[in-house]
Every structure is written in C-alpha cells, then in structure tokens.
Amino acid sequence: MEREPTRIREGYLVKKGSMFNTWKPMWVVLLEDGIEFYKRKADNNPKGMIPLKGSSINSPCQDFGKRMFVFKLTAAKQQDHFFQAAYLEERDAWVRDIKKAIHCLDGGQRFARKSTRKSIRLPETINLSALYTSMKDPEKGIKELKLEKDKRVFNHCFTGTCVIDWLVSSNFIRNRKEGLLLASSLLSEGYLQPAGDTSKAAAEGLSDTPFLDLSDAFYYFPDSGFFCEGYSSDDDVVMKEEFRGTIVKQGCLLKQGHRRKNWKVRKFVLRDDPAYLHYYDPAGGEEPLGAIHLRGCVVTAVEDMPDTKKYDVDNILFEIITANEIHYYLQAASSTERTEWIQAIQTVARTGK
Numbered sequence: 407m408e409r410e411p412t413r414i415r416e417g418y419l420v421k422k423g424s425m426f427n428t429w430k431p432m433w434v435v436l437l438e439d440g441i442e443f444y445k446r447k448a449d450n451n452p453k454g455m456i457p458l459k460g461s462s463i464n465s466p467c468q469d470f471g472k473r474m475f476v477f478k479l480t481a482a483k484q485q486d487h488f489f490q491a492a493y494l495e496e497r498d499a500w501v502r503d504i505k506k507a508i509h510c511l512d513g514g515q516r517f518a519r520k521s522t523r524k525s526i527r528l529p530e531t532i533n534l535s536a537l538y539t540s541m542k543d544p545e546k547g548i549k550e551l552k553l554e555k556d557k558r559v560f561n562h563c564f565t566g567t568c569v570i571d572w573l574v575s576s577n578f579i580r581n582r583k584e585g586l587l588l589a590s591s592l593l594s595e596g597y598l599q600p601a602g603d604t605s606k607a608a609a610e611g612l613s614d615t616p617f618l619d620l621s622d623a624f625y626y627f628p629d630s631g632f633f634c635e636g637y638s639s640d641d642d643v644v645m646k647e648e649f650r651g652t653i654v655k656q657g658c659l660l661k662q663g664h665r666r667k668n669w670k671v672r673k674f675v676l677r678d679d680p681a682y683l684h685y686y687d688p689a690g691g692e693e694p695l696g697a698i699h700l701r702g703c704v705v706t707a708v709e710d711m712p713d714t715k716k717y718d719v720d721n722i723l724f725e726i727i728t729a730n731e732i733h734y735y736l737q738a739a740s741s742t743e744r745t746e747w748i749q750a751i752q753t754v755a756r757t758g759k
Contacts, residue, residue: 412438413535414517415503416596417496418447418704418755420727422470422488429473429490431704431727436503438510438517441479441487446729447628447702456481458508465501474707477501492706492752493745532588537578538597541569542627548572550631553624555602562632563601566623582619589617598625601632654678655750658688660737669737681754683726700755702729705748724748 415436420429421443432443432453439459442452460482467478467488475497479487491497510517541547548569550562570585579585592598593609593616600609601624608618617625626632656675663670672685672695681701684694704727722744726734738744 412517412533413595414438414507415500418702419500420473420490420704420706422490424485424487430731431729434489436500436507438507441504456487458504459511461508463501463504463508465497472709474709479504490706492704492748496752532578534592534595534597537588538592538627540576541572541597546576550626555622555624558602560601560624560626560632562630563624563626565621566605566618566625567621569598569617569625570619586615586617586619589619590615593617593625596628599628599632600624601626652678654754655747657743658739659747661685662735674736676750676754678754683751683754698726698732698734699728700726700751703727703751703755705751705755707744707748708735726751 413435417434418431419434421432421434422429432445433447433449435442435444435452439457441456441458443454443456444452456479462480463477464480465477467476469478469488470476473490475491475494477489477491477497477500479489481487489500491500507517509515548564551564553560553563553565566589569589570582573579573585573588574582579588589598593600598617600606604620605618605623605625607613608623609616654676656673658671659674660669661672661674662668671688673688675684675686675694676682677684681699683698683700685696685698686694706725706727708723708725722738722741724736724738724744724747726736728734736747738747
C-alpha cells in the first residue's frame with residue numbers, strides 16, 4: 407500500500423493568480439513531494455498542486471514591488487508560482503522547508519523534521535498525518551462534543567483526557583505519559599488546537615507540558631466546525647457576545663473606506679474570543695462602527711496602493727483578507743507597530759474562535 411505523503415507545513419498564504427494579477431488567500435499545504443493549495447482550510451479537494459521534483463525557489467522575490475515577503479516557486483515545466491507570507495520569519499520558514507523538501511526529493515531521501523521528533527522522542531514509525539485521520543474517523547475516532555466552562559459553550563471539541571483515553575484504548579501508546587508526548591506533538595504540528603484559557607496557557611508554555619491530560623482542558627480539530635457560543639460569520643453583524651474575549655491589542659490606525667476609498671483614523675480593539683477586530687470613532691463612543699471577522703483570514707504587509715492618492719499615506723500599510731475575500735487596508739504609525747499588529751492578528755486568526 408502506497409504511503410500517504412507527510413504534511414510538512416500548512417497555513418494561509420496569499421497566492422497570485424496564474425492568468426491575472428490577482429492575489430487571493432489560499433490554504434497552502436506543503437507535502438514531501440508537492441504543494442497543494444485550497445480555497446478554504448476546510449475544503450477536501452485542492453484547487454491545484456505544484457510538484458516539487460525539479461522545482462527551484464527564489465526568495466526574496468522582488469517581482470512585485472508593492473508586496474512584501476513574496477517568494478517564487480518555479481516548477482520543472484518553468485511555470486512560476488508566487489506566494490506572499492505575512493511577515494519575514496513566516497516567509498523564511500516556508501522557504502526553508504520547501505528547499506529542504508526539494509533537496510530530499512533530489513537525493514531520494516525522506517523529509518524528517520528532526521527537532522520535533524528528537525525533542526519529544528517520538529518513534530520514527532509514527533505517522534502523525536495517518537494518526538490524525540484515525541482520530542477524526544466518524545465511527546471509531548474521538549467524539550466531538552458540546553462542552554461548557556466559565557459560562558461559555560464550546561461546540562465540536564473534546565477534553566485532553568478524552569484524547570489520552572482514546573490513544574490508550576486504540577493501542578497507539580502504552581501509558582498516559584507516552585500519550586502526553588504524542589498529543590503534544592500533534593498540538594505542535596497543528597493537528598490539534600487549544601480551546602479556552604487553560605489549554606491555551608499550556609500551549610504557550612505556561613505549564614509543564616504543552617498538552618494537558620485534564621477534563622477541563624479543551625481541544626478541537628482545526629478543520630472541524632468548532633465555535634464558541636455567540637460566534638457569527640457575518641462581518642457586518644456586531645453582537646454583544648463578541649466583546650467577551652480578552653483584549654490582545656488596541657490602538658489607532660488609518661483605515662481605508664470600502665466605497666469612497668478615503669482614509670480615516672479609527673481606534674481598533676483586537677479580541678481573541680471570538681476572533682474580531684472592532685473599530686471605533688476615536689473621538690469617543692462605546693458602540694463600534696464595524697468589525698472584521700478574523701477566523702481564517704490572511705494578513706500581509708503591503709508597500710503601496712493605487713487608491714491612496716487622496717490621502718498622504720506613508721508606506722506602512724498592511725492588508726487583511728477575510729475568509730470570504732473582503733479586503734481591508736490599514737496603516738500603522740511605524741514599521742515596528744505594523745509588524746506587531748500583523749503578528750497579533752495572525753495569532754488571533756489562528757487560535758481565536
């Protein structure tokens with residue numbers, strides 16, 4: 407039976423269209439032998455696939471002066487593919503793994519992420535991708551539940567104890583200590599996501615282990631239907647439940663209007679649960695003027711825009727593309743602040759609800 411290619415890295419990137427100069431968010435999956443890209447993270451069928459055999463990569467790519475952190479992948483048939491990351495470190499991580507995957511293919515070797523395996527001492531025979539598929543099996547996998555904690559309802563999730571119980575009963579591990587190592591690896595590779603303050607704190611290094619074998623530590627599959635009560639997929643609706651989360655970052659930014667393309671100063675408040683970026687009149691007022699839903703969004707730095715002539719906008723811009731492809735353009739006060747906003751928004755988009 408042919409072995410399924412290992413998922414090396416996955417995440418949202420902005421990809422240039424093949425025929426027109428359009429840039430759209432894509433869920434990109436780096437495999438041992440190629441790159442698949444999907445319109446949405448939850449999609450089962452990719453929009454396309456780029457074979458890595460005989461490919462080459464160029465970074466930094468300066469072909470598009472208005473877009474930062476772009477890299478170019480040239481396939482064996484001399485077809486160019488352009489991807490944009492959110493910030494420098496993310497671009498370099500993608501480029502490093504793609505280069506290594508190409509090198510392994512050319513040398514007839516298997517890609518192995520030694521740091522993860524060595525640090526948690528996982529046997530080389532364990533295939534995390536195959537294990538993840540087993541965990542999600544509708545009949546024999548981990549059951550997704552509706553759980554309550556701290557007056558909040560978590561849908562389509564499960565406890566850390568349930569994960570370890572399942573690993574033991576399915577004979578993937580011999581004891582619960584081994585289960586913690588395996589579950590921590592699944593968490594670090596993105597196959598599991600923390601839900602709620604307890605599991606998030608552990609994943610961020612505030613506990614002895616990244617994964618918790620506890621009944622009040624909640625987790626979920628990244629491509630499941632997980633949401634907290636009060637979640638709304640409508641960007642134009644601002645619900646009271648949206649103000650429940652912790653404020654991650656706040657401050658004033660310039661925002662470009664959707665219709666008139668004019669720029670106005672707005673006060674922005676970033677919350678982690680649900681994942682929303684609210685904006686207010688800086689002169690005052692408790693009710694937000696609007697909200698940007700961040701779950702599944704892509705955020706990137708941009709250098710310039712053709713629609714900025716009506717306002718003297720410096721090149722400290724960044725762009726948020728929501729899951730339903732609404733584009734928001736914002737300007738920070740400095741390049742350092744722009745990087746801070748991008749990283750904060752990207753974290754909330756990945757871990758927020």
